[in-house]
Amino acid sequence: xxIYFLSLGxxxxxxxxxxxxxxxWKFKVCSVFSFVSALMMLxxxxxxxxxxxxxxxxxxxxxxxxxxxxxIDPLSAFFVIVISIMSFLGTVxxxxxxxxxxxxxxxISSHCFFLMMLIASMLMVVTVQNALxxxxxxxxxxLSSFFLVIFEGExxxxxxxxxxxxxxxxxxxxxxxxxxxxLNIQSNSLDFGVFASVMQNNxxxxxxxxxxxxxxxxxxxxxxxxxxxxxxxxxxxxxxVSGIMSGVMIKTGIYGxxxxxxxxxxxxxxxxxxxxIIAVVSALYGVLYAITQHDIKRLLAYHSxxxxxxxxxxxxxxxxxxxxxxxxxxxxxxxxxILHVLNHSIFKELLxxxxxxxYLKSHTRNIEELGGLIKPMPYTALMFIVGSxxxxxxxxxxxxxxxxxIYSGMIQGVPSSEINLFLTLIFAIAGLAMVGTxxxxxFTKASGIMFLGNPRSEHAAExxxxxxxxxxxxxxxxxxxxxxxxxxxxxxxxxVLRPVSEFVTVQGDFMIFNxxxxxxxxxxxxxxxxxxITLILFAVRAVMNRKFERHTTWGCGYDRPNNHMQxxxxxxxxxxxxxxxxxxxxxxxIKKPKELFPKEAYYELEIQDIEEAYIxxxxxxWDEKFLTKFERIQSGNIQQYILIGLVFLILAIIGMIYFGx
Amino acid sequence: xxxxxINILILLFAPFLxxxxxxxxxxxxxxRKGVSIFQPMWDFVxxxxxxxxxxxxxxxxxxxxxxxxxxxxIFAALFVPLVSGRSVINIPFAFVIFSYVLGFGKFFSLIAxxxxxxxxxxxxxxxxxxxxxxxxxxxxIALASICAVTQNYTFESFRMILKSxxxxxxxxxxxxxxxxxxxxxxxxxxxxxxxxxxxxxLTMIHEVMILDNSGVDLGLITWGAAIKMLLFxxxxxxxxxxxxxxxWAALAAxxxxxxxxxxIIGTVESSMARFRMxxxxxxxxxxxxxxxIILALVTYRIYGG
Numbered sequence: 002x003x004i005y006f007l008s009l010g011x012x013x014x015x016x017x018x019x020x021x022x023x024x025x026w027k028f029k030v031c032s033v034f035s036f037v038s039a040l041m042m043l044x045x046x047x048x049x050x051x052x053x054x055x056x057x058x059x060x061x062x063x064x065x066x067x068x069x070x071x072x073i074d075p076l077s078a079f080f081v082i083v084i085s086i087m088s089f090l091g092t093v094x095x096x097x098x099x100x101x102x103x104x105x106x107x108x109i110s111s112h113c114f115f116l117m118m119l120i121a122s123m124l125m126v127v128t129v130q131n132a133l134x135x136x137x138x139x140x141x142x143x144l145s146s147f148f149l150v151i152f153e154g155e156x157x158x159x160x161x162x163x164x165x166x167x168x169x170x171x172x173x174x175x176x177x178x179x180x181x182x183x184l185n186i187q188s189n190s191l192d193f194g195v196f197a198s199v200m201q202n203n204x205x206x207x208x209x210x211x212x213x214x215x216x217x218x219x220x221x222x223x224x225x226x227x228x229x230x231x232x233x234x235x236x237x238x239x240x241x242v243s244g245i246m247s248g249v250m251i252k253t254g255i256y257g258x259x260x261x262x263x264x265x266x267x268x269x270x271x272x273x274x275x276x277x278i279i280a281v282v283s284a285l286y287g288v289l290y291a292i293t294q295h296d297i298k299r300l301l302a303y304h305s306x307x308x309x310x311x312x313x314x315x316x317x318x319x320x321x322x323x324x325x326x327x328x329x330x331x332x333x334x335x336x337x338x339i340l341h342v343l344n345h346s347i348f349k350e351l352l353x354x355x356x357x358x359x360y361l362k363s364h365t366r367n368i369e370e371l372g373g374l375i376k377p378m379p380y381t382a383l384m385f386i387v388g389s390x391x392x393x394x395x396x397x398x399x400x401x402x403x404x405x406x407i408y409s410g411m412i413q414g415v416p417s418s419e420i421n422l423f424l425t426l427i428f429a430i431a432g433l434a435m436v437g438t439x440x441x442x443x444f445t446k447a448s449g450i451m452f453l454g455n456p457r458s459e460h461a462a463e464x465x466x467x468x469x470x471x472x473x474x475x476x477x478x479x480x481x482x483x484x485x486x487x488x489x490x491x492x493x494x495x496x497v498l499r500p501v502s503e504f505v506t507v508q509g510d511f512m513i514f515n516x517x518x519x520x521x522x523x524x525x526x527x528x529x530x531x532x533x534i535t536l537i538l539f540a541v542r543a544v545m546n547r548k549f550e551r552h553t554t555w556g557c558g559y560d561r562p563n564n565h566m567q568x569x570x571x572x573x574x575x576x577x578x579x580x581x582x583x584x585x586x587x588x589x590x591i592k593k594p595k596e597l598f599p600k601e602a603y604y605e606l607e608i609q610d611i612e613e614a615y616i617x618x619x620x621x622x623w624d625e626k627f628l629t630k631f632e633r634i635q636s637g638n639i640q641q642y643i644l645i646g647l648v649f650l651i652l653a654i655i656g657m658i659y660f661g662x
Numbered sequence: 663x664x665x666x667x668i669n670i671l672i673l674l675f676a677p678f679l680x681x682x683x684x685x686x687x688x689x690x691x692x693x694r695k696g697v698s699i700f701q702p703m704w705d706f707v708x709x710x711x712x713x714x715x716x717x718x719x720x721x722x723x724x725x726x727x728x729x730x731x732x733x734x735x736i737f738a739a740l741f742v743p744l745v746s747g748r749s750v751i752n753i754p755f756a757f758v759i760f761s762y763v764l765g766f767g768k769f770f771s772l773i774a775x776x777x778x779x780x781x782x783x784x785x786x787x788x789x790x791x792x793x794x795x796x797x798x799x800x801x802x803i804a805l806a807s808i809c810a811v812t813q814n815y816t817f818e819s820f821r822m823i824l825k826s827x828x829x830x831x832x833x834x835x836x837x838x839x840x841x842x843x844x845x846x847x848x849x850x851x852x853x854x855x856x857x858x859x860x861x862x863x864l865t866m867i868h869e870v871m872i873l874d875n876s877g878v879d880l881g882l883i884t885w886g887a888a889i890k891m892l893l894f895x896x897x898x899x900x901x902x903x904x905x906x907x908x909x910w911a912a913l914a915a916x917x918x919x920x921x922x923x924x925x926i927i928g929t930v931e932s933s934m935a936r937f938r939m940x941x942x943x944x945x946x947x948x949x950x951x952x953x954x955i956i957l958a959l960v961t962y963r964i965y966g967g
Contacts, residue, residue: 373719373779382721386723393769396762401762408755409758411806412809415810416809420965423810427806427957431799431802431806434798435799437762438798441772441791441794442791445769449776454778455719455779524759527751527753527759530737531763534733535729535730535733545878547711547713547878548714549713549715549877550716551716551718552715554719554720554778555717555778555782556782566780567784568788574788576788576789580792
């Protein structure tokens with residue numbers, strides 16, 4: 002546990018130090034300090050994961066906070082590993098990504114400081130077991146990421162995205178506070194350990210507290226319909242920040258849900274079905290809207306919603322398994338969900354980093370303007386394709402393993418005695434299958450239009466050369482990890498099963514876990530076989546290699562193709578979008594050709610988020626209408642405001658005396 | 663061991679004969695004599711000897727994709743039961759791995775089509791990707807329902823439907839066969855979804871994706887596509903061949919089913935034209951409907967009465 006505090010101290014020291022050193026040293030300081038702290042964090046967390054012992058330390062903070070428990074149990078250990086490694090890779094990548102900004106002479110002191118604060122606060126969020134202190138570090142995390150998002154605050158859309166993010170985060174906090182207050186009233190304590198004792202065997206309390214906490218943490222994680230901040234905040238932030246936020250920070254929401262689930266013990270059916278339905282809807286909604294997006298970072302943000310949905314499906318299958326008393330289903334569901342947390346953080350960072358590299362070179366995030374980047378940027382293109390295959394959940398990459406565990410949990414749960422469970426699971430299976438194929442559609446679009454074919458604009462044509470090693474190496478490590486986890490999943494499953502065993506506590510869970518490990522190692526052999534088959538075929542193909550000559554692409558006899566004749570991202574997605582018309586709000590911007598000799602004309606199709614268009618906007622409009630009623634008491638006179646405040650305070654005190662007993 | 667060798671031989675060579683039979687059937691209905699049923703194999707051999715033309719626009723993706731796609735089809739084939747219900751790899755949840763491995767191959771064939779920078783090939787890729795978003799959920803619903811009613815998660819469950827579902831079993835088998843047959847037409851890009859013999863690029867799906875492939879690559883792609891069709895035919899064969907058949911009788915029954923299915927495909931192609939692109943979706947939704955009826959039957963079988 003000493004190592005843990007030392008490592009936190011190093012992060013904070015790095016934060017302070019990075020503000021005082023010279024500009025060009027700042028990110029180097031960040032990387033070095035986060036590297037050292039990540040290495041040190043690995044020691045206690047790996048120890049916990051392998052031995053299963055819980056490390057804890059109680060610190061007396063202040064009369065207000067009382068004793069604060071810092072605990073590394075297997076669940077925390079798992080998240081600590083994900084957070085520290087992924088954040089470290091993000092800070093390395095930042096060295097290369099921020100160089101042009103540095104050369105422009107931008108001040109990055111505060112950026113570095115908040116980056117380190119974000120890492121430290123995330124690490125504390127997943128280890129603190131005191132409700133009040135948890136809220137404090139949760140708030141530090143939200144605020145520091147807010148400052149990271151508004152790095153390019155001189156742009157209008159960045160500021161508005163940042164404020165939207167801030168508002169959503171505080172909505173999230175309100176629900177979390179409500180959940181904790183309820184628990185505090187029941188248990189008269191702030192300690193997580195005590196919470197568990199009042200929650201268990203109290204279904205009413207479980208339903209209320211879990212629903213509140215799920216909404217609160219779900220806003221952070223990005224479940225539909227609480228996702229709206231994600232597609233705005235990610236494109237606004239610098240790429241390494243989007244990578245860390247999407248890969249790691251939103252997972253703290255998942256951590257929160259899992260932690261509350263741990264208080265719950267055996268979940269009720271109500272909350273299990275609720276999580277499953279919301280998760281399936283999130284997964285479908287995320288990928289559906291990802292297909293419509295042409296801003297690559299927005300597209301990836303929507304894919305985060307999809308993957309959070311997949312993680313949610315895994316957790317929900319685990320919950321259903323627990324509430325129906327089927328430990329095999331529960332173990333497979335939780336294992337799939339928790340493994341997908343790791344997997345998603347890997348390939349999502351990889352994709353963000355590769356997309357950021359393309360942005361850095363081409364200065365545009367609109368994939369319609371890109372194309373042919375594989376020629377000047379071969380390594381980045383390879384990384385993006387690897388990430389795309391992994392995020393689609395295709396074997397032999399890591400995304401498949403976690404989705405496969407979730408599938409097998411669901412299929413095992415299908416022959417159940419309850420018709421509700423049977424039908425729900427069948428439709429969840431179909432939903433997950435549809436998510437997988439839609440992800441293929443989306444990522445063939447993204448990688449095909451961005452990196453393949455011919456340049457679609459000067460932005461893409463002017464790209465010369467790939468990004469530097471400092472950006473390629475983190476991507477390479479991540480790409481290797483996606484592949485390694487895909488082919489040798491059994492070693493990672495062992496690490497995941499330790500946190501799972503905290504949820505699935507039945508007689509004989511040992512045997513269930515062993516059979517899961519055995520099954521994945523069999524699959525690992527088959528994937529090795531797949532690799533061998535592929536390599537043999539490549540060898541045969543190389544032997545059979547005939548002469549070939551180069552020519553232009555076949556254009557049905559037309560020999561002068563130009564770059565505008567290529568298929569675009571809009572047209573690639575159009576068949577699908579027009580099939581599912583009712584699910585989108587389509588806004589066309591048309592300028593028709595006019596007069597005898599028309600000069601310019603254009604057609605642009607914008608697809609708006611229906612949740613934003615039909616739920617959020619009407620709510621805000623209603624809110625505005627309601628609040629404008631109070632305009633008449635806005636006199637501009639400070640004395641009057643103080644009077645109103647006093648009256649309210651007195652009313653509140655009277656109310657408390659009268660109703661509070 | 664003998665079964666294994668026979669299975670591998672069938673897997674590698676029967677696809678050519680199957681395509682030959684389809685062509686022969688079409689010739690019969692058109693009143694022509696038609697080419698020999700071995701012609702597809704000779705076509706393949708000829709392609710293997712040819713030089714290739716490769717577009718300037720393309721990168722390594724285009725050159726690697728045919729091999730990767732072919733490898734994925736071969737690997738997926740290992741999970742599919744062929745003669746007498748034997749598959750090389752028999753594990754639970756094989757159908758998930760089967761369709762995801764095919765998806766891996768499809769991913770590369772799609773981005774290879776985009777790699778050429780041709781508007782036609784992008785169009786084909788878009789269609790192929792779009793169709794599979796509707797096909798896969800139906801496939802999963804049908805297979806998961808069959809797993810539920812037989813309480814078996816491997817492809818062996820196909821042969822246990824009658825035993826565990828009783829009289830409903832016949833109906834489930836018939837509907838599952840229809841579902842898989844429609845999937846075969848979609849994945850194999852046959853009429854009425856796609857016309858492999860059309861000459862107008864605008865109306866093609868699969869053929870237009872491979873416009874720029876030639877020589878060995880084209881050979882691998884056509885062979886792979888034929889094997890993929892055979893895999894779906896093998897699934898149908900396993901549904902309808904009684905589990906009691908063994909040995910040579912099973913082999914004969916299997917080959918007979920493959921032959922009959924090829925004749926049916928040829929007859930369908932002779933008797934109707936391909937649908938308009940907007941109507942193709944309506945055709946694919948038939949598959950979703952049959953899958954949902956299977957689900958309803960299974961639900962009634964397990965929970966009803």
